[in-house]
Amino acid sequence: MSKAHHRKKHPEAVRQQLLEVAAKLSLEKGPASVTLDAVSQAAGVSKGGLLHHFPNKLSLLDGLFADLTEKLDRAIADRMRDDPEPKGRFTRAYISVFFLPEGIADGEKWKVLTIALISEPHLRERWRQWVERYLAENVGTDSALDAMLVRYAVDGLWLADLLGSPTMDAEARAAMLDRLLALTRS
Amino acid sequence: MSKAHHRKKHPEAVRQQLLEVAAKLSLEKGPASVTLDAVSQAAGVSKGGLLHHFPNKLSLLDGLFADLTEKLDRAIADRMRDDPEPKGRFTRAYISVFFLPEGIADGEKWKVLTIALISEPHLRERWRQWVERYLAENVGTDSALDAMLVRYAVDGLWLADLLGSPTMDAEARAAMLDRLLALTRS
DNA sequence: GACAAGAAACCGTCCAGACGGTATGTTTTG
DNA sequence: CAAAACATACCGTCTGGACGGTTTCTTGTC
Numbered sequence: 001m002s003k004a005h006h007r008k009k010h011p012e013a014v015r016q017q018l019l020e021v022a023a024k025l026s027l028e029k030g031p032a033s034v035t036l037d038a039v040s041q042a043a044g045v046s047k048g049g050l051l052h053h054f055p056n057k058l059s060l061l062d063g064l065f066a067d068l069t070e071k072l073d074r075a076i077a078d079r080m081r082d083d084p085e086p087k088g089r090f091t092r093a094y095i096s097v098f099f100l101p102e103g104i105a106d107g108e109k110w111k112v113l114t115i116a117l118i119s120e121p122h123l124r125e126r127w128r129q130w131v132e133r134y135l136a137e138n139v140g141t142d143s144a145l146d147a148m149l150v151r152y153a154v155d156g157l158w159l160a161d162l163l164g165s166p167t168m169d170a171e172a173r174a175a176m177l178d179r180l181l182a183l184t185r186s
Numbered sequence: 187m188s189k190a191h192h193r194k195k196h197p198e199a200v201r202q203q204l205l206e207v208a209a210k211l212s213l214e215k216g217p218a219s220v221t222l223d224a225v226s227q228a229a230g231v232s233k234g235g236l237l238h239h240f241p242n243k244l245s246l247l248d249g250l251f252a253d254l255t256e257k258l259d260r261a262i263a264d265r266m267r268d269d270p271e272p273k274g275r276f277t278r279a280y281i282s283v284f285f286l287p288e289g290i291a292d293g294e295k296w297k298v299l300t301i302a303l304i305s306e307p308h309l310r311e312r313w314r315q316w317v318e319r320y321l322a323e324n325v326g327t328d329s330a331l332d333a334m335l336v337r338y339a340v341d342g343l344w345l346a347d348l349l350g351s352p353t354m355d356a357e358a359r360a361a362m363l364d365r366l367l368a369l370t371r372s
Numbered sequence: 373g374a375c376a377a378g379a380a381a382c383c384g385t386c387c388a389g390a391c392g393g394t395a396t397g398t399t400t401t402g
Numbered sequence: 403c404a405a406a407a408c409a410t411a412c413c414g415t416c417t418g419g420a421c422g423g424t425t426t427c428t429t430g431t432c
Contacts, residue, residue, distance in 0.1 A: 011381060030307050032218065036418060046383050047419085053381090057418065117349060118304050121216045124350050131351045145361055148354075152342030153335050159345055160338065163303060164310050165317045168334075175331055197407065222392060232409050233393090239407090243392065 015053045017043045019067050022060060023112040031119040036060075061116060065123055068113045069130055072097070076134075088184030090138040091147045095180050098154050111162045146183045153180065201239045203229045205253050208246060209298040217305040222246075247302060251309055254299045255316055258283070262320075274370030276324040277333045281366050284340050297348045332369045339366065 021043040026034045036057060040050040054060040079093035098110075117127050135143075157176075161167060168176065207229040212220045222243060226236035240246040265279035284296075303313050321329075343362075347353060354362065 014381085030305055032305065035416080037416080048384070048421090049382050051419070052383095055419095115304055118301055119217055121214075128350050128352065131346075135352060145358070145365055148358075149339050149362065149365060152346065153339040154342065155345050156338030156341030159341050160317075164314050166314065166321060172331070172334075176335065179331055179335060200407085221390080223390080234396095234410070235408050237393075238409095241393095 011053070014043070014045060014049070015063075018045065018050060018053060018060070019064050022064055023068075026112045026115055031115050034061075058122065061120060061123065062126075064116065065113065065126060068110065072110070085185070086141050088142055088144070088147055090134065090142040091150050091184045092181060094151050095154055095177070095184070098158050099177065099180070114158070114162055144186075146186050150180050150183050197239070200229070200231060200235070201249075204231065204236055204239060204246070205250050208250055209254075212298045212301055217301050244308065247306060247309065250302065251299065251312060254296065258296070271371070272327050274328055274330070274333055276320065276328040277336050277370045278367060280337050281340055281363070281370070284344050285363065285366070300344070300348055330372075332372050336366050336369050 018039060022034055022039045025038060025042065036047050036050055039060070040047045043050070050060075054063055075097050076090070076093045079096045080089050083089045083092055117123050204225060208220055208225045211224060211228065222233050222236055225246070226233045229236070236246075240249055261283045262276075262279045265282045266275050269275045269278055303309050
């Protein structure tokens with residue numbers, strides 16, 4: 001009988017740990033490596049323990065999705081609150097969160113969302129709804145053609161970074177940032 | 187004993203069929219559903235037959251990657267040949283191939299490339315090299331800030347389409363196309 | 373504050389099916 | 403007939419998940 005059985009119980013911490021491990025695994029070794037065995041072991045919990053928090057694998061992925069989008073919502077809301085100019089406000093927050101390396105704590109983890117999103121057809125619908133909500137909330141201030149273009153470009157940058165495509169140097173990134181921000185006001 | 191064993195042999199056709207089925211499966215049911223059993227069965231070939239053409243699973247994915255990028259190369263080369271203006275030529279070909287629905291035959295299949303790319307860490311390196319080569323070949327004509335921005339935006343559009351995010355209507359798409367093309371000349 | 377008692381948080385084992393791959397046959401083609 | 407193009411049978415491993423047990427936490431009662 002292992003010691004783990006007798007340790008102090010911190011259900012919330014364990015749950016969080018499981019999600020973080022799942023994210024890390026997916027990012028580093030591909031989504032196929034996210035197995036119940038691998039996740040539970042890397043999190044220092046038995047498989048039974050994992051299945052206690054998430055009754056099946058899908059609910060683990062759902063939990064990951066919910067966890068990430070929740071933090072994402074907060075990060076975007078923070079940026080929008082500090083932006084006095086209405087026009088393009090959401091788009092600038094979008095840039096700030098996704099393009100800047102320090103835009104969000106542990107940016108690496110967000111890549112996982114994309115990976116999981118693309119791999120799991122089931123999660124695509126959730127993502128669609130998430131995007132739709134933001135678009136609807138900010139129609140008027142952020143529905144200009146150039147605003148859309150900027151957000152798509154940020155997505156593209158994001159994807160390039162995710163795939164490890166040759167990235168820009170710091171100077172080019174700074175210039176790109178200026179250009180993107182300028183386009184949100186045009 | 188099945189009929190398939192006795193049919194006329196068209197190795198090249200079977201090979202192509204296997205690749206197409208693998209692509210279709212990955213797109214429709216996620217990359218996890220691309221198994222040797224599923225692919226061979228859907229292609230009307232036994233697993234042994236599949237393994238004759240592709241000695242292991244990785245080589246099947248490699249074959250898919252090679253097949254897709256090859257067609258991609260041709261499509262881009264075609265577009266570039268018909269474009270008289272040097273500046274931004276590659277970027278316009280890029281737009282034409284990836285943004286226009288009729289840009290490439292069976293555009294659906296290209297989504298698979300992205301999915302496989304993201305799912306299989308092994309293929310990311312190949313993709314990196316592919317991108318790097320094109321960037322190096324077209325440095326000078328397509329390395330302007332706005333050209334990069336346009337290509338990233340196209341990638342973003344591509345990703346949105348892949349994820350099934352709410353898409354633009356025909357009118358907005360046309361306006362977006364004009365804007366993108368204009369930016370390649372600025 | 374003691375204490376029973378149920379709920380919550382785990383653990384370890386087992387299993388059926390799926391998966392990638394091998395080994396060996398059979399048929400067709402050149 | 404040799405080699406290519408298939409098919410069939412089978413194996414070891416991994417995976418998701420079910421299950422029953424054990425320990426800790428919480429809550430109500432006195």
